[in-house]
Structure formats: C-alpha cells, structure tokens
Amino acid sequence: MSSQIPDHVPPDRVVEFDRFTSPVLQRCPHRGVAELFKNSPDIFYTTGDRGHWVVASATLARDMLRQTDKFSSDPAHNPANARKPPTLPNQADPPLHTELRRIINPFFSPAGVQKLEHSVRQLAGELIDEVLGRGHCEFLRELAQRFPVQLFMRMTNAPMEDREMLVAKVDRFTRAPDIQQRLAALGELGDYLKGMIAERERAPGDDLVSLAIHGTVHGRGLTDDEKLGMVNLLFLGGLDTVAAMLSFIMAYLGQHPAQYQRLVSDPELIGNAIEELMRVHGVAGMERGVTSDMSYAGVDFKAQDRLVFLPHVYGLDDQLVDDPFRVDFDRPISSHLVFGSGPHRCVGSHLARLEMKVFIEEWVRRIPAFSVAAEGDLPTRGGLVWSPVAVPLVWPVAETLAGQDIGAAA
Numbered sequence: 001m002s003s004q005i006p007d008h009v010p011p012d013r014v015v016e017f018d019r020f021t022s023p024v025l026q027r028c029p030h031r032g033v034a035e036l037f038k039n040s041p042d043i044f045y046t047t048g049d050r051g052h053w054v055v056a057s058a059t060l061a062r063d064m065l066r067q068t069d070k071f072s073s074d075p076a077h078n079p080a081n082a083r084k085p086p087t088l089p090n091q092a093d094p095p096l097h098t099e100l101r102r103i104i105n106p107f108f109s110p111a112g113v114q115k116l117e118h119s120v121r122q123l124a125g126e127l128i129d130e131v132l133g134r135g136h137c138e139f140l141r142e143l144a145q146r147f148p149v150q151l152f153m154r155m156t157n158a159p160m161e162d163r164e165m166l167v168a169k170v171d172r173f174t175r176a177p178d179i180q181q182r183l184a185a186l187g188e189l190g191d192y193l194k195g196m197i198a199e200r201e202r203a204p205g206d207d208l209v210s211l212a213i214h215g216t217v218h219g220r221g222l223t224d225d226e227k228l229g230m231v232n233l234l235f236l237g238g239l240d241t242v243a244a245m246l247s248f249i250m251a252y253l254g255q256h257p258a259q260y261q262r263l264v265s266d267p268e269l270i271g272n273a274i275e276e277l278m279r280v281h282g283v284a285g286m287e288r289g290v291t292s293d294m295s296y297a298g299v300d301f302k303a304q305d306r307l308v309f310l311p312h313v314y315g316l317d318d319q320l321v322d323d324p325f326r327v328d329f330d331r332p333i334s335s336h337l338v339f340g341s342g343p344h345r346c347v348g349s350h351l352a353r354l355e356m357k358v359f360i361e362e363w364v365r366r367i368p369a370f371s372v373a374a375e376g377d378l379p380t381r382g383g384l385v386w387s388p389v390a391v392p393l394v395w396p397v398a399e400t401l402a403g404q405d406i407g408a409a410a
C-alpha cells in the first residue's frame with residue numbers, strides 16, 4: 001500500500017521498497033536487500049506499507065535501537081503500529097518495559113533454557129525420525145513449522161490439536177500485505193489466548209503462561225491488557241521466527257554440501273556454524289516511533305515518524321562485518337543484530353539458538369548427506385518475518401541412521 005511523501009522528506013532520501021511485497025524479497029532476499037541498502041542513503045524513506053523511514057545502516061541501527069527516549073516502541077509515538085491486543089514487552093518503553101522483562105527473563109536465561117535441552121532434543125529426534133525412512137520432506141511445513149510450535153505448546157501446556165490453526169494465524173499476522181488482515185489475525189489469536197489465560201488464572205501451573213500472567217510491575221499485578229500482550233508476544237515470538245530461520249539454514253546447508261560435510265565430520269563446529277548462518281539469514285525486524293521533532297544522523301525527523309529496522313541484512317553490512325558475504329564457520333563470532341539491540345533485544349535468543357543447534361545436531365547424526373530438490377534460488381516471502389516458501393529436501397535412505405540405532409550408540 002503506497003502513501004504520499006511527507007513535506008519534510010527530501011527527494012534524495014526516497015527509495016521504493018515495500019517490506020511485504022517488493023520483488024527483491026521473492027528470491028535471495030538477503031543478498032538483494034543488502035545490495036539495495038548498500039546503494040541507498042543510510043536512512044531512507046519509502047512510500048511502501050503506509051510510508052516509513054528505513055534504517056539501512058547496521059551501525060546506525062545498533063545505536064538508534066539503544067535510544068528508547070528518542071526512538072520509542074510505544075505506539076503512542078507510532079500510531080500506525082498500534083495493535084489490539086498489544087505485543088508486550090515489545091510495545092513498552094522503560095521503565096514499564098524493564099519491569100515486564102523482569103517477569104520473563106529467568107525462564108529464558110541461559111540456565112533456564114538449558115533445562116529444556118532434553119525435551120528439545122527428544123522432539124527434534126522424533127520429528128526427523130518421522131520422515132527419515134522416506135528420503136525426502138518439505139522441510140518448512142513438515143519439520144520447521146512443527147518443531148518450535150510443538151515445543152512452545154509443551155512449554156505452555158497448550159493442547160497439541162490447536163497447532164495447525166495457530167500456525168495459520170501467525171502466518172497471516174506476519175505476512176499478509178494488508179494491515180487489516182494482519183490485525184484481524186492478531187485479534188483471533190488474542191481471543192484464543194484469552195481462553196488460555198482464564199484457565200491459568202483459575203488453575204495456575206508451572207508453565208510459561210502462568211509465570212507471565214502472575215508477575216507484578218511496580219508492585220501491582222498486571223492489567224488484563226498487559227497479561228494478554230505478554231502471552232501474545234510469547235506466542236508470536238516463538239512460533240514463526242525459528243521455523244523461518246531454521247528453514248533458511250537448512251536450505252543453505254543442502255545447497256552447500258562441502259559446508260555440511262564439515263559439520264558431519266566435526267559436530268563440535270555446529271555451535272559456531274549456527275552463529276555464522278544466523279548472521280546471514282536474519283528473519284525478523286522491528287519498528288519504532290520518533291518521540292519529537294529532531295535531527296539525527298543528518299535526517300530531519302518529525303514526531304511520530306515511523307522507523308523500520310531490518311536486522312535481516314545488518315549482518316551483511318561491511319561496516320559491521322569484514323567480507324560479509326563469505327560464510328566462514330571458523331570466523332570468530334561476529335556481531336550481528338539478528339536478535340536486535342538495546343533493551344528490547346530478543347528475550348528468546350538463547351532458546352532459539354538451542355533449538356537450532358540441537359535440531360542440526362540430531363539431523364547430522366542421522367543424515368550424512370542431503371540436498372535441496374530444486375534448481376537455483378528458492379522462492380521466498382517478505383513480511384514482518386521473512387521465510388522460504390518451501391524447502392524440498394532429499395537424502396539417500398540407505399545411508400541414514402535410524403532413531404533406535406542412534407539411541408543404542410548414544
């Protein structure tokens with residue numbers, strides 16, 4: 001959806017780019033958008049998606065995301081990003097944001113997440129074993145979308161039969177180009193979560209939803225809107241991002257057999273490899289609203305201007321990373337902004353890393369070689385979360401190691 005160019009935007013800062021529909025997002029979006037950004041002003045304006053600024057420079061983005069007083073997450077400063085229900089803590093600024101994060105941080109700390117490793121590994125193994133003997137799968141739909149969702153449903157004690165319905169709603173919220181469709185999907189998700197919250201209020205358990213809704217901020221309990229906002233984002237954050245990123249990573253490994261063979265012969269390398277593959281396959285972005293009229297980095301902003309950040313490609317900015325298009329598993333861990341920067345940095349980053357590392361460990365143990373069953377670059381989709389459309393994979397069945405053999409060898 002295009003809009004007018006506001007009077008305070010100079011023509012030399014206008015670039016046409018729509019994060020939902022631009023053709024550049026339909027194949028190799030990381031390379032395409034990184035190149036677009038390299039040839040654009042550091043901060044440019046687009047009329048796409050109702051009109052907003054885009055921060056194209058990774059180093060500027062890193063600094064701006066730390067300045068919540070100037071670039072706010074509260075929809076009061078960015079009415080175009082108002083949501084019902086809200087997504088919290090993502091749509092609050094400090095000090096409320098700090099209090100809300102305090103409630104969920106312990107669950108997602110490295111130590112908290114480590115406790116989940118056994119069930120993550122078990123689930124990854126079960127899902128891979130379901131397709132192992134077949135020699136092929138459509139990775140996105142059959143494994144990547146089911147893995148984090150199923151794990152998340154276990155963490156929240158949600159009924160497993162609701163899985164496909166929830167995946168469909170999240171997909172509509174993150175990728176429908178029309179804002180009304182996105183908001184409708186969010187409303188439906190909210191109705192589902194209200195039921196879950198009511199149940200946990202009646203009978204609290206030790207699950208993540210119970211933890212989130214029984215927290216306090218500034219010495220008081222959460223309001224109904226805050227409860228719903230927290231549970232809402234815990235669902236949205238956990239369902240789609242890992243599925244999309246794991247799919248990009250598996251597509252890369254299927255298309256680069258020599259890189260995959262390194263992981264098969266040295267599984268200790270998988271942790272580093274994941275870090276490097278995340279850097280070049282960012283999937284999720286964020287928005288902020290400008291709090292007052294100001295000049296920043298040579299740009300004149302007006303209060304309530306929208307700013308969109310695309311960490312999807314910040315790891316490919318040569319001001320942040322040397323030789324950024326070289327994928328090197330031996331590279332010292334480089335900074336990337338795939339999980340954001342500043343106080344809103346992703347609370348689920350340790351869990352996301354664990355899920356992807358464990359999944360690839362289990363895949364490597366069973367499948368010594370595989371490839372992508374399609375020629376050329378795979379079709380992809382833009383949106384709030386970028387994703388491949390489908391990832392068809394094939395492997396020689398004779399060479400696989402069945403689940404029970406692995407159990408006996410472990």
Ligand code: HEM
Pocket residue numbers: 073088089090091101233234235237238239241242245282283284285286287311337338339340341343344345346347348349351352
């Ligand atoms: C590869 C997977 C993931 C990616 C790429 C990702 C990316 C991000 C990014 C970029 C942000 C910052 C948003 C902002 O600054 O406004 C964020 C925040 C957040 N993420 Fe993730 N995420 C991932 C996985 C997860 C998981 C597994 C969870 C678990 C529930 C999660 C929950 C959240 C929450 C609750 C926030 C809000 C934090 C805050 O506002 O303080 N994310 N994520």
